[in-house]
Amino acid sequence: MTGTIVFWVVVGIIVALVITVVGIYNSLVALRNQVRNAWSQIDVQLKRRHDLIPNLVETAKGYMKHERETFDAVTKARAHAEAARGVPQIAQAEGRLTEAISRFMAVMENYPELKANQNFLAVQEELASTENRIAFARQAYNDAALLLNNKVEMFPSNIVAKLFAFTKEPFFEMEDSSERAVPKVSFS
Amino acid sequence: MFWQVIAANKRNTVILVVAMGVVLALVGFCAGSLVGAWLGMTAYGLEPAPGGPNAGWVGMVIALLVWFVLLLAALLGSDELFLGLAGAKEISHDTYPQLFNVVEEMKIASSLPTMPRVFIVDDPAPNAFALGKSPKKCAVCVTAGLLAMCDRDELQGVIAHEIGHIVNRDALYLGVAATMLGAVTIISDTLLRSLRYAPVARYRSPGTRGGKGMLNVWFILLAFVFIIVSPILSSILYFSISRRREYLADATSARLTRYPPGLASALEKIMLSPAVLTTAPRVIAPFYTVNPYKQDLEGGLFATHPPLPQRIRILRAMAGGASFRDYVKAYWDVTRTRKQLIPVADMRLGETVEIRAPSPMTPEQGRTGDIIRAMNDFVFIPCPCGMTMKIPPEFARGVVQCPRCGRDHTVKGPDKGSAAAILAGASAFTKQASGREQAERRVKGAWQTVTCLGCGKGITLSSAFSLGTVTCTRCGQVIRLT
Numbered sequence: 001m002t003g004t005i006v007f008w009v010v011v012g013i014i015v016a017l018v019i020t021v022v023g024i025y026n027s028l029v030a031l032r033n034q035v036r037n038a039w040s041q042i043d044v045q046l047k048r049r050h051d052l053i054p055n056l057v058e059t060a061k062g063y064m065k066h067e068r069e070t071f072d073a074v075t076k077a078r079a080h081a082e083a084a085r086g087v088p089q090i091a092q093a094e095g096r097l098t099e100a101i102s103r104f105m106a107v108m109e110n111y112p113e114l115k116a117n118q119n120f121l122a123v124q125e126e127l128a129s130t131e132n133r134i135a136f137a138r139q140a141y142n143d144a145a146l147l148l149n150n151k152v153e154m155f156p157s158n159i160v161a162k163l164f165a166f167t168k169e170p171f172f173e174m175e176d177s178s179e180r181a182v183p184k185v186s187f188s
Numbered sequence: 189m190f191w192q193v194i195a196a197n198k199r200n201t202v203i204l205v206v207a208m209g210v211v212l213a214l215v216g217f218c219a220g221s222l223v224g225a226w227l228g229m230t231a232y233g234l235e236p237a238p239g240g241p242n243a244g245w246v247g248m249v250i251a252l253l254v255w256f257v258l259l260l261a262a263l264l265g266s267d268e269l270f271l272g273l274a275g276a277k278e279i280s281h282d283t284y285p286q287l288f289n290v291v292e293e294m295k296i297a298s299s300l301p302t303m304p305r306v307f308i309v310d311d312p313a314p315n316a317f318a319l320g321k322s323p324k325k326c327a328v329c330v331t332a333g334l335l336a337m338c339d340r341d342e343l344q345g346v347i348a349h350e351i352g353h354i355v356n357r358d359a360l361y362l363g364v365a366a367t368m369l370g371a372v373t374i375i376s377d378t379l380l381r382s383l384r385y386a387p388v389a390r391y392r393s394p395g396t397r398g399g400k401g402m403l404n405v406w407f408i409l410l411a412f413v414f415i416i417v418s419p420i421l422s423s424i425l426y427f428s429i430s431r432r433r434e435y436l437a438d439a440t441s442a443r444l445t446r447y448p449p450g451l452a453s454a455l456e457k458i459m460l461s462p463a464v465l466t467t468a469p470r471v472i473a474p475f476y477t478v479n480p481y482k483q484d485l486e487g488g489l490f491a492t493h494p495p496l497p498q499r500i501r502i503l504r505a506m507a508g509g510a511s512f513r514d515y516v517k518a519y520w521d522v523t524r525t526r527k528q529l530i531p532v533a534d535m536r537l538g539e540t541v542e543i544r545a546p547s548p549m550t551p552e553q554g555r556t557g558d559i560i561r562a563m564n565d566f567v568f569i570p571c572p573c574g575m576t577m578k579i580p581p582e583f584a585r586g587v588v589q590c591p592r593c594g595r596d597h598t599v600k601g602p603d604k605g606s607a608a609a610i611l612a613g614a615s616a617f618t619k620q621a622s623g624r625e626q627a628e629r630r631v632k633g634a635w636q637t638v639t640c641l642g643c644g645k646g647i648t649l650s651s652a653f654s655l656g657t658v659t660c661t662r663c664g665q666v667i668r669l670t
Contacts, residue, residue: 034299041296122285129289135544136297139446144299146539 024151024160031148035169038141039087042172045133046081046094052130053078053101056123060104063114070107074100087170098131138172145169190356190436192531197357201364205259208368211417212251219413220247262367267319267327269367274317276307276329284308287335287343291328294347297444298355304328308335308580312588314458317476318350320359328354332580336566337457341547345441345451352440358433365429369421375414431494435529438499439515446510446544452503459496498522511541569597630669640665 057071064070077093077100084093105124114120149168152161160166224243261269281288284306291306300323307329314334320326328350330343338346353359442448505518516529562568565581569588579588579599587596628638630649637648640660647658647667658667 038299041299045296125285125289129286129293132289132293133296136293136444140297140299 020156021160021163024157025164028148028151028157028161028164028166031144031151032166032169034144035141035148038137038144041137042134042141045130045137046090049097049127049130049134050078050082052123052127056104056120056127059117059120059123060108060111060114063111063117064108067107070104074104076100087172091172094134101127101131142171145171190440190530190534192534193433193436194355194357197361201357201361204361204365205262205368208258208421209252209255211421212255213248215413215417216247216249216251216254217244218247220244220250223247258368258371261371262364263321266363266367267321267325270319270363271307271327271329274309274329275311276309279306279308284335286340287330290340290343290347294344294351294444297348298351298440300326300351300354302326304351304354308332310580312336312579314338314454314461315476316346316350318353318359319363320354321363322360323354326354326359333461334454334458336578336580337461338454339547341445341447341450342454342457344445345447346454348441348444349437349451351444352437353433355440356433356436358437362429369418372414372421373418375418432529434494434499435502435515435519438503439512439530442503442506442510442515443512443541446541447546448503448506448510448515448543449546452500455496455500455503459500506543509541510543511539513539514541567599569599571595571597626665627668627670638667638669640667 053074057074061071074097077097081090081093081097084090108114145168148166151157152166152168221244224246279288287308288306292303295303302324304318304320305327307327309329309331311331312333314331314337316328316330316334318326318328328347330346334346335343353362438451441451445451501522502515502518505521506514508514508517512530512535516535519529520526567579567581569577569579571577577588577597586599588599626641630636633651635648635651637646638658639646647660649658649669656669658669659665660667
């Protein structure tokens with residue numbers, strides 16, 4: 001009699017365990033897919049920026065004849081960014097590209113005719129929007145990565161994560177001089 | 189994302205649909221029985237009609253058919269219906285690049301699976317709304333007035349607020365509720381109106397059996413049913429819409445854009461705008477960011493939106509960060525309550541979201557937008573108060589009121605020259621004082637706001653301010669304080 005009770009209790013515990021593990025496993029998979037999806041978003045926007053740069057350079061070339069170095073810096077940074085692989089490397093290379101573009105924009109301020117060129121202005125709006133999209137996609141990616149990383153580290157989901165080889169995803173931190181330049185005010 | 193809110197909205201949608209089915213079935217049954225009984229009485233003298241009880245079931249089946257059609261309409265075609273009712277036109281990246289870009293940026297920030305369709309309503313009143321049964325199939329719509337008035341950051345704030353409604357499934361609940369309840373309202377209105385123009389029914393003796401008379405009896409009863417049911421249903425709608433959803437969408441907007449002042453400033457502009465939305469039918473009023481019928485300033489029992497000044501103050505009070513926790517803290521500070529606005533499980537307590545710097549809007553970049561607007565035939569109207577209104581060609585006619593100072597300007601129609609003139613030189617009107625002498629009575633030792641006569645700017649003086657004059661920073665008007 002007690003044997004059957006023990007048997008059913010054990011069966012119950014095993015079933016509950018399996019259900020929990022399956023639940024955690026599914027939520028981990030969902031989170032990982034979310035991270036991957038967010039990453040592909042970043043990727044799309046980075047490609048979009050790469051595609052816009054030749055356009056920008058081509059439009060500006062006619063006006064900025066004496067700025068070879070600036071052009072070269074942007075083109076080179078773009079080539080580096082395209083060649084980069086792996087989240088940290090890409091983040092670093094893209095951060096440099098952002099810097100090169102903002103330097104280019106600063107130099108451009110000296111060319112009033114260029115700023116009045118409608119083609120150029122249209123490219124500029126697209127570029128500005130792309131910068132925003134990269135920032136927002138990065139934000140969405142980091143949000144998703146944070147959720148996944150928390151699950152991978154926290155008990156009890158960390159056991160399931162170890163079992164099925166879920167790993168932490170790196171954050172996408174871009175080097176951006178302009179972001180660093182903003183002074184932080186803290187009231188606490 | 190607010191998982192509990194999403195779940196609640198989905199649940200409420202189902203409850204609403206089921207409840208409507210039950211109410212309609214009951215009313216149909218009663219109406220059917222009544223009609224059956226009445227017909228029986230009038231047609232066969234005082235003996236009950238042979239089909240008396242059956243008539244109730246017939247009524248119920250008819251009501252359920254109506255319910256089913258409404259449900260289908262709500263689930264399949266309502267977005268198009270509302271867009272049509274609001275007079276919205278779909279736009280693409282080519283016609284309005286900045287708006288389209290801003291929507292796509294917010295789509296990315298909120299990880300929506302597909303790009304929402306983007307619409308513009310030709311209306312000078314600044315406002316916006318979102319539609320969508322699910323994040324996979326959704327649309328955002330802004331008015332031309334909003335586009336003309338807002339800069340990039342403000343537009344972003346408003347769009348993020350709308351995306352918040354889609355993500356939180358407010359749009360789902362509202363869409364289904366407004367279609368089903370709206371249809372009942374429309375049917376009852378039409379029946380009411382046609383009753384007024386159907387005098388035959390009143391003078392026909394009820395004794396004449398069959399033909400027109402009998403049809404009219406059915407018709408009148410049906411009309412009465414709808415007339416009784418529709419106000420009940422619409423008050424259910426207004427009570428069931430929680431005012432909390434606007435706060436939650438504001439919180440979502442702040443977190444997505446990481447820039448609460450953007451939405452705050454847009455809401456200020458919307459509040460100050462004297463233009464009233466003319467194209468919004470009452471059914472879709474709850475959809476808008478700000479209630480188009482301007483009840484928002486008071487609040488009140490039947491208000492569908494929380495008071496606008498409070499929403500602005502909360503967003504302005506978010507100094508520490510843009511996370512949900514910061515929003516709730518600001519909400520507590522402003523309302524002086526400890527209400528749990530956001531379910532604890534959805535709060536993301538460990539998260540810190542830093543507020544980003546405002547978009548660098550150098551005059552050059554402002555000009556970029558202007559040139560694109562000029563290319564799209566926007567009409568530029570400089571106002572003596574220093575504001576330049578940029579009006580899309582679609583509604584550049586009639587009298588346009590300056591949102592800042594309330595002056596009226598007559599617009600003759602699309603005019604390319606106006607934009608070129610402004611772009612050629614800076615506005616001729618900036619920094620121009622009214623030329624009139626202005627004196628205001630100073631209340632000693634108190635905070636006080638005086639309105640500049642030159643440009644309408646409100647100048648706030650602290651209780652410690654003791655000088656005899658103050659100069660308007662916007663137009664240079666000198667105000668003497670006596």
